[in-house]
Amino acid sequence: MRLPSAMPSPVPAPVARVSPAASGRSGLRRALGRDTLPPLALWLFTALLVAAHQGTVLTLAFPVLAVMTGLWLYFVNPVRYIGFMWWLWFLSPEVRRLADYGKGGFTPTSMIQVAPLAVTMISGISLLRYYPLLAQRRGLPILLALAGIAYAFVVGVVASGPAAAVYDLANWVYPLLIGFHIMVFTRQYPESRDTIVNTFIYGMLVMGAYGLVQFFVMPPWDAMWMIGSNMNSQGDPVPYGVRVFSTMNSSGPFAFAMMGAMVLVMAAKHRVRWIAAALGFFAFALSLVRSTWGGWAIAMLIQLMKSSNRVRVRIIVSAIVLAGVCVPLLTIGPVAERMQQRLNTLVNLSNDQSYAARNQFYADFAKTAFTDVTGEGLGATGASTKLSSNNGELGKYGSFDSGVMNIPFVLGWPGTLLYMSGVLWLLARAVRVALRMPDDRYVCACLSLALSIFAMLVFTNSLVGTGGLLLFSSVFSILSAGHWRKLTRR
Numbered sequence: 001m002r003l004p005s006a007m008p009s010p011v012p013a014p015v016a017r018v019s020p021a022a023s024g025r026s027g028l029r030r031a032l033g034r035d036t037l038p039p040l041a042l043w044l045f046t047a048l049l050v051a052a053h054q055g056t057v058l059t060l061a062f063p064v065l066a067v068m069t070g071l072w073l074y075f076v077n078p079v080r081y082i083g084f085m086w087w088l089w090f091l092s093p094e095v096r097r098l099a100d101y102g103k104g105g106f107t108p109t110s111m112i113q114v115a116p117l118a119v120t121m122i123s124g125i126s127l128l129r130y131y132p133l134l135a136q137r138r139g140l141p142i143l144l145a146l147a148g149i150a151y152a153f154v155v156g157v158v159a160s161g162p163a164a165a166v167y168d169l170a171n172w173v174y175p176l177l178i179g180f181h182i183m184v185f186t187r188q189y190p191e192s193r194d195t196i197v198n199t200f201i202y203g204m205l206v207m208g209a210y211g212l213v214q215f216f217v218m219p220p221w222d223a224m225w226m227i228g229s230n231m232n233s234q235g236d237p238v239p240y241g242v243r244v245f246s247t248m249n250s251s252g253p254f255a256f257a258m259m260g261a262m263v264l265v266m267a268a269k270h271r272v273r274w275i276a277a278a279l280g281f282f283a284f285a286l287s288l289v290r291s292t293w294g295g296w297a298i299a300m301l302i303q304l305m306k307s308s309n310r311v312r313v314r315i316i317v318s319a320i321v322l323a324g325v326c327v328p329l330l331t332i333g334p335v336a337e338r339m340q341q342r343l344n345t346l347v348n349l350s351n352d353q354s355y356a357a358r359n360q361f362y363a364d365f366a367k368t369a370f371t372d373v374t375g376e377g378l379g380a381t382g383a384s385t386k387l388s389s390n391n392g393e394l395g396k397y398g399s400f401d402s403g404v405m406n407i408p409f410v411l412g413w414p415g416t417l418l419y420m421s422g423v424l425w426l427l428a429r430a431v432r433v434a435l436r437m438p439d440d441r442y443v444c445a446c447l448s449l450a451l452s453i454f455a456m457l458v459f460t461n462s463l464v465g466t467g468g469l470l471l472f473s474s475v476f477s478i479l480s481a482g483h484w485r486k487l488t489r490r
Contacts, residue, residue, distance in 0.1 A: 034076050034077070035080045038072050039069055039073070039087070042065050042066060042069050046062060046095055049061070049099075049102075050098045050099075050102060052102075054102060055099040055101065055103035056102075056103055058095070058098075058099040058102065058112070059096075059099045059103070059111055062092075062095060062112050062115060063111045063115040063118065066088060066092075066116075066118070066119055067118050067119055067122070069119075070084060070085065070088075070118075070119035070122045071122060074122050074125060078185055079185060079192045081123075082178070082181070082192065082196065082473075083195040083198065083199040084119070085119050085123075085178070086199045086203065086469075087199065088115055088116040088119050089116045089248075089257075090206070091206075092113065093113065093247060093248050093249040094247035096112040096113055097221045097222060099112060101220065101224060105224075105228075106224055106227070106228025106229070108228075108229075117170055117174065120177070120469075121170060121174055121177065123174070123177040123180070123181040124174075126177070127177060133180075133183070133184065138479065138483075139183075140425075141422040141426045141429070142176060142179070142426075143422070144418050144419070145421075145426075146176065146422075147419075148415040148416065148417070148419030148420075148421075148422065149172050149173055149176075149415070151375075151412070151414050151415040151418065152172075152375055152377050152378045152410055152412065153378050154377070155375055155376070155377030155412065155415075156168060156169075156376070156378035156380065157377070158377065159376055159377045159379070160379030160380055160384070160385075161379065163379075163387040164379030164380075164384040164387040165377065165378045167379065167384045168380075168381075168382065168384040168410075169378050171382070171464045171465060171468075172378065172463075172468075175463070175469045175471065175472040175473075176472055178469060178473055178476075179472035179473060179475060182473060182476040182477060182480055183479060183480055185480075186480045187487065189477075189480045189483075189484035192477065193267075193477065193481070196264070196473065197264055197267055197268050197442065198270075200260060200265075201261065201265060201268050201273050202272075202276070203257065203261060204257075204261035204265070204276045204277065204279070204280035205272060205276035206247070207246040207247050207248070207254065207280070207283065208246070208278075208281075208282065208283040209279050210246050210247055211244040211245075211246035211279075211282075211283030211286065212279065212282060212283055212286075214244055214245070215239070215240065215242060215283075215286050216239055216240070217239055218239045218242060222237070222242075223237035223238070224237075226242070231250065234250060243286070244283050244287045245287065246283060251287040251288065252289055253466040254287055255284060255289035255291075256292060256453075256462075256465075256466040256470060257466060258283060258284035258287070259295055259296045259449075259470075260470045261276070262277065262281060262284065263299045263303070263448060263449045264442075264445050264446075265277050265280075265318075266314070266315055266318060266444075267441040267444075291456055291459040291460065294456075295452040295453060298448075298451070298452040299448040299451075299452035300315065300319070301448075302448035302451055302452065303444055303448040304316075306434065306435075306438065310439075314441075365405060368409070369406075369408050369409040370405070370408055372408070372409055372412060373412060373413050374412045374413075374414075375408070375409065375412020375415055376409055376410055376412075377410065378410060380409070381406055381410055402457075402458065402459070402461075403456070403457035403458070403459070403461035403462055404457050404458055407419070407457075407461065407463070423463065426472075427451070427454065429475075430447060431447065433481070434446070434447040436482070437481065437485070443477075443478050443481050445474075446474035446475070446477045446478050447478060449470060449471070450470075450474040450478070453467050453470055453471040453474075454471060
């Protein structure tokens with residue numbers, strides 16, 4: 001079996017001469033063709049159902065159509081599939097809230113929330129199609145990480161039940177599957193790079209703008225969802241009272257997405273990037289997620305240290321422009337009050353309840369986490385505990401604020417050794433490749449993003465969910481960039 005990354009470039013067949021007008025029409029048909037019309041049709045159909053208040057139909061139709069569109073794109077254009085997958089993570093939670101609002105009431109569970117996870121898992125087809133790549137040197141770290149997860153899955157099925165273990169398995173494995181998918185299609189690296197950057201720039205534009213609407217207006221569908229889901233940690237469902245989560249489920253994943261966009265904006269060339277960055281920075285600040293504030297600062301410092309002088313100047317100028325536009329707006333009226341309250345917790349840790357609770361959690365739980373040799377298995381922590389509890393509510397370890405302890409507690413010593421060996425091996429390779437490409441702005445952005453997210457393990461398990469998608473997408477993009485450069489130099 002030949003792998004896409006190793007396939008020789010096909011020799012183009014002779015092309016008949018066509019007139020410029022015919023060529024233009026042909027190009028338009030291609031632009032609006034096989035890989036563009038299905039996702040456009042999905043979002044148009046969704047908008048029509050929302051406008052018609054057909055929430056029940058939307059709840060049933062959206063996940064089915066999303067999966068069908070994802071499968072179509074995977075086989076027709078596997079790079080565009082990556083962009084579509086990210087858009088689903090960005091927008092599906094808002095679609096779910098609009099569907100509930102159209103039905104006239106909050107529903108505790110919705111099939112719409114399955115759509116992004118199901119579409120992301122389609123990338124597992126790449127693992128089945130190109131599994132021999134795992135036996136190669138560049139595939140061994142993935143094999144190690146998957147072996148660690150497989151061990152924890154077996155333990156979790158016994159300890160927490162099949163439903164909780166399977167749900168948690170998806171959350172742990174899909175970031176690796178997307179990374180493998182990117183690696184498989186190394187020859188399409190330039191298109192993959194452009195697709196990811198474009199998705200995040202325009203995603204930041206949409207989510208940043210909506211985040212400001214959410215903060216200043218508070219749409220009724222978002223308020224209904226906050227009340228129904230008891231999202232007390234997100235503030236109050238009133239204007240000026242919410243911690244912005246925009247179109248996503250909560251401020252945490254939203255802040256991760258904005259952090260990734262604000263790092264990748266340094267690799268963009270679009271004119272709209274400045275508007276998107278300003279809106280994104282403002283909404284990112286209003287999410288009030290301090291861990292991602294710190295992660296973004298780390299990412300920017302890494303970019304400054306790693307970049308060439310020309311790129312370094314670009315970063316500094318961009319930071320000055322952003323600060324000049326956004327900082328004055330963050331010091332006015334109710335916005336200033338919310339920001340000041342949150343910033344005070346950074347310098348006055350003695351009165352910070354969240355910081356005190358995390359310290360107490362580390363002190364009380366560290367021994368349990370690090371001495372549990374076999375591990376509790378997948379399904380023992382996080383949202384998956386709802387599937388193993390009798391009342392459908394979060395279990396004992398439903399809220400787990402430390403990735404440093406979450407990994408050994410869930411994976412145990414055998415699983416942690418395998419999983420972390422693979423992850424650290426991948427990171428080491430990415431660093432080595434990136435150091436050889438100092439003038440590649442995208443590689444520089446990916447490296448700073450991956451290392452900053454890994455550093456955030458002290459606050460949360462940033463190797464799964466949105467953080468994991470960002471980290472492994474960045475790592476494998478760097479490795480693909482290095483491999484693509486070798487291929488094109490031959």
